[in-house]
Amino acid sequence: MKHPYTYILFILLTSIVFNACSTKKDKFINRNWHALNTKYNTLYNGNIAFEEGREELNNNYRDDYWEILPVERLEVTEDIKLDSEDNNPNFIIAEEKASKAIQKHSMDIKDEERNPQTDEAFLLLGKARYFDQRYIPALEAFNYIINKYNYSDKLGEANIWREKVNIRLENEDLAIKNLKRVFKYENLNDQEYADARAMLAQAYINLDSLGKAVQQLKIASYHTKKNPEKGRYYFIIGQLYNRLNQKDSANYAFNKIVELNRKSPRVYMINAEIEKIRNTEITNENQAEMLEFLTKMEENRENRPFLDKIYRQIAEYHLEQKNDSVALAYFNKSLRATELEPKLNALNYENLAVYNFDKNDYKTSGAYYDSVLTNLEENTKKFRSTKKKLDNLEDVVKYEDIAQNADSVITLYNLPVDDQIAYFEKYVAKLQAEKLAAAKKEENRITAGFAQFAESKGGKENKGKFYFYNLTSLGYGKNDFVQKWGKRQLEDDWRWSKKGRALTSEATGELVAANDS
Incomplete structure (x- = not known):
């Protein structure tokens, strides 16, 4: 009797599951079935891939502290990508999972979405496309949420992400207008409010409205719950104040980073300390204190x-x-400690170039300026100005060499005859010494080669044989002959390089023609 009940129970459960799988029925079980599958299956895996992709981007991203930092840590290429292009496989997986959740679990009944997780799927879809730098498809996903889900709890977040895309597409004026509307009409939590203010600041920075950007970042730094973001926002505020030539206000912002200490990444604190030093005038009163502080920074192992x-x-x-x-x-x-910091290298080489230029060492200065160029991006204003300096410096070096040679000739010409003879004798002796040293070095090299051959298996096999059978002796003799006589043809009177060679008469000491016959 147990089997019929089991069979009936199985049929009942199967029918319930089958009915729950339908996306066309607006029932409690259908809505919750698809919501659970969306949240804990496809979206769960998609969010994991998305976070892994963001972590990879953060690990590979390097901030340029010589320029105003962007609010968001994202390396952007110049090209706008389309759907057919992809980069990070994690974002592709996240996009696929989001698309799968939408296709399989969306419950669009009577033009109204009944699955409460579908808006999150569209949000993940847009985010994945955004970080893959496919901004147009990302914009479509965010616009779909804004236009379709009027009562979604993700509406504020979707609005913020849409304006991120607009800023990336250089539509800053539109982004500012839309963000102001978001502040007025949307209910944002503290973190969303901070994110929106930060993106509004980025739009103002792009438009060079630095004062307005400072005010927005102050609000963002107050409301954000993430200490790394606080540190970054404070640093950007300090940079903006520096651009506005308000050094005291900049140092106040940098001190805020120092107060965060280990709550924020150390890179912000170190760069903040360096910026504070640059903003401080060195006087007799603070000179020793400044050097002591720099020495402590150098000796701190955490600062390596x-x-x-x-x-x-x-x-x-x-x-x-x-x-x-x-x-x-x-x-x-x-320079020796720098890794992947071409701008820092360029600055160091430029300092060395300027120093040597001021010391009238133009050749060394030119070499350093050449190194500056290798660390600059081409087609930039800095590259062109440095290239112009180097070209002018090469002309200076050229004419300086000509002037030095002319001065040397004039100086030599003005010397007494005896001093001129002594100079040339000394110069000839120097050339002869260099020639003899080179010949000796070559002879030692050949001798060492034969000695090495003699110790080898082939050399030992020929040891003790008749001269012309001994390869070592024969090779040495041949090289010695060539060094002394040069290469000669096998013919009579091979010793004379010229048949009409002049010889000195032993009787008279006069030159006579040699008889080659």
Whole structure:
């Protein structure tokens, strides 16, 4: 009797599951079935892939602290990508999972979405496309949420992400207008409010409205719950104040980063300390304190990844204090410590080039300017100005060499005859000594080669044989002959290079023609 009940129960459960799988029925079981499958299956795996992709981007991204940092850490290429192009496989997986969730679990009944997780699927779809830098398809996904899901709890987030896309597409004015509308009409939580203010600041930075950007970043730094974001926003505020030539306000922002200490990435704190030093005028009162602080930064083991910038700051300090030799040493230490920092290399080489130029060492200065060029991007204003300096410097070096040669000739011409003879005799002796040294070096090389051959298996096999059967002796003799006589034809009177060679008469000491017959 148990089997019929089991069979009936199986049929009942199967029918329930089958009915629940339908996306056309607006029933409690249908809605929750598809919501659970969307959230804990496809979207769960998609979100994992998305976070892995973002982590990979963050690990590979390197900030350029010589320029104003972007609000968002994302390396952007110049080209706008389309659907057919992809980059990061994690974002492709996230997009596929989001698309699968939409296709299999969307419950669009009477033009209304009944699956409460579908809007999250569209949000993930847009985010994956955004970080894959396919902004037009991403914009479509965010617009779909805004236009379709009027009562979604993701509406505010979708609006913020849409304006991120507009900023990437250089539609800053539109982004500012839309973000102001979001603040007025949407209910945002603190983190969403901070994100929106930060993106509004980015739009103002792009439009060079730095004062307005500062105000937005102050609000964002107050509302964000993420300490790494706080540190980044404070640093950008400091950079903006520096651009506005408000050094005290900039240092106040940099001090906020120092106060965060380990709550924020150390890279922000180190760069903030360096910026504070640059903003501080060195006087007799703070000179020793400044050097002591820089020395502590150099000796702190936690600062090893940042020694390239610390060394450069120490070099600039000593250069300002006229300690030239120490400054040059630290510029070179910075160059040796630098990894993947072409702008830092360019700055160090430029300092060395300027120093040698001021010392009238134009050749060395030109070599350093050449190194500056290798660390700059072509088709930039800095590259063109440096190239012009180098070209002018090469002309200076050329004419300086001509002038030096002319001065040398004039100086020699003005010497007494005896001094001129002594100079040329000394010069000829030097040339002869160099020639003899070169010949001796070559002879030693050949001798060493034969000695090595003699110790080899082939050399030992020929040891003790008749001269012309001994390969070692024969080879040495042949080379010795060529060195002494050169290459001669096998003929009579081979010793004379010219048949009409002049000889000295032993009787008279006069030159006579040699008889070659």
